[in-house]
Amino acid sequence: MTAAAMQLAATAAAGGGWEATAMQVLSDEYQAATTEAVPAGEPAATRRYFRRYEIRAAALPPAAEAVACSKGCSYCCHLRVSAPAHEVFLLADALLAMDDGAQRAERLARLRENAARVAAMDRQRHWSTPLRCAFLGPDGACGSYESRPSSCRRYHSLSAQACKASFDAPQDLHSRIRLSTPQLVFDMAQYLGFRRALSDSGLDTTQYELNTALCEALDDPQGSRDRFRRGQRAFLQAAVTAEGEHAV
Ligand code: SF4
Numbered sequence: 641m642t643a644a645a646m647q648l649a650a651t652a653a654a655g656g657g658w659e660a661t662a663m664q665v666l667s668d669e670y671q672a673a674t675t676e677a678v679p680a681g682e683p684a685a686t687r688r689y690f691r692r693y694e695i696r697a698a699a700l701p702p703a704a705e706a707v708a709c710s711k712g713c714s715y716c717c718h719l720r721v722s723a724p725a726h727e728v729f730l731l732a733d734a735l736l737a738m739d740d741g742a743q744r745a746e747r748l749a750r751l752r753e754n755a756a757r758v759a760a761m762d763r764q765r766h767w768s769t770p771l772r773c774a775f776l777g778p779d780g781a782c783g784s785y786e787s788r789p790s791s792c793r794r795y796h797s798l799s800a801q802a803c804k805a806s807f808d809a810p811q812d813l814h815s816r817i818r819l820s821t822p823q824l825v826f827d828m829a830q831y832l833g834f835r836r837a838l839s840d841s842g843l844d845t846t847q848y849e850l851n852t853a854l855c856e857a858l859d860d861p862q863g864s865r866d867r868f869r870r871g872q873r874a875f876l877q878a879a880v881t882a883e884g885e886h887a888v
Contacts (some may be wrong), residue, residue, distance in 0.1 A: 658822060662829040665696060669833025680837040681726045681868065683733055689834050690786070693793060696830060703822045708800040712780040715803035716795050718770035720763075721850040722881040723789035725857075725874035726838065728848060729865065731775075732857040734787040747783065748858075750774035754851040758879060766849075768811045774851065789850065794827030796820040842871040849879035 672692055678685040723731070735751075738744040751774035758766060777783040782792070797803050798818045806815040835845050844867075856875045857864050868874040 658825055661700070662825050665826050665829040666833040666836075668696075669830045670836050673834050673837035674840065680834065680841055681843045683726075683730050686726050686730045690790075690793075693790070693827075693830055696826070697823075700822075700826060703820045705798050705820060707796045707820050707823065708798055708803070709796055710800075713800055713803070714776055714780040714782075715800075715807040716792075716797070717773040717776045717782065718807060720766050720771075720881075721773065721789060722791050722847040723850050723853065724835070724838070724847055725844050725853070725864070725868050727789045728850070728853045728857050728874075729868070731784060731787050731789065731850075732854055732861070734784050735854070735858070743783075747774050751851060751854055755855040758849055758851050763879070767813055770807060770810050771851075774854075790827070790831050791847075794824055794831070796823045844868055844872065844874050846873060846875075847881040848875055849881060853878035 669689075669692065673680050673685070673689060676685050676688065678688070735744065735747060738747070750772075754771055754774055757769075757771060761769060773782075775782055775784045775788070782788050796819055798820055802815070802817045806812070806817055809815065838845050853875050856878050864874045867876075
């Protein structure tokens with residue numbers, strides 16, 4: 641465990657309350673991201689961010705309410721997923737680096753099919769249309785687990801039954817899935833710490849719809865990364881997720 645994670649565990653164990661622990665998570669992440677040798681936003685920095693994310697999650701005591709998520713349960717992998725550009729680039733790299741050519745081609749085909757479907761829908765329609773993520777394997781597990789976006793990482797349901805009910809009735813946008821509040825708060829705090837480091841560097845923090853953004857990252861790898869490094873919007877065609885919009 642890192643020194644920061646040990647300090648964090650001590651704060652949580654001392655009963656400092658969620659607010660204190662969340663503020664510490666945010667501040668630790670911001671510190672770590674801004675003192676990295678690699679500039680925030682580069683793939684190596686995103687990988688290290690995700691590594692810190694895992695160390696921090698392991699350092700905190702389990703939440704009082706048990707999380708229902710388990711490998712193979714994938715209802716949430718049919719929802720609209722959002723990701724910032726630097727996470728999209730990491731996922732694009734992971735996709736291109738796949739050794740199994742047939743699997744890579746199959747995943748790319750599914751991704752393009754999904755992107756075409758998303759482009760033909762408005763957001764409201766997408767919310768109520770289950771779309772199987774291109775990375776979801778036949779075993780119901782994420783096929784790019786190490787590189788999955790932070791939005792996927794912070795989705796911790798307290799009821800698999802509620803997830804199934806929502807999946808079975810996608811048009812019911814009023815269905816409610818209770819998420820683990822402490823995990824959501826700490827995950828968001830870490831996400832915001834890194835996002836602040838990106839923002840300080842003048843980099844794009846827009847949340848993009850995953851399928852359309854990934855296709856653009858693959859179709860225009862140089863242009864999208866150049867725009868990102870210049871502090872511009874990385875993706876010009878991808879669907880954008882508005883602040884506060886309900887999306888995974
Ligand atoms: S990237 Fe992985 S975890 Fe996220 S929606 Fe797709 S399959 Fe699920």
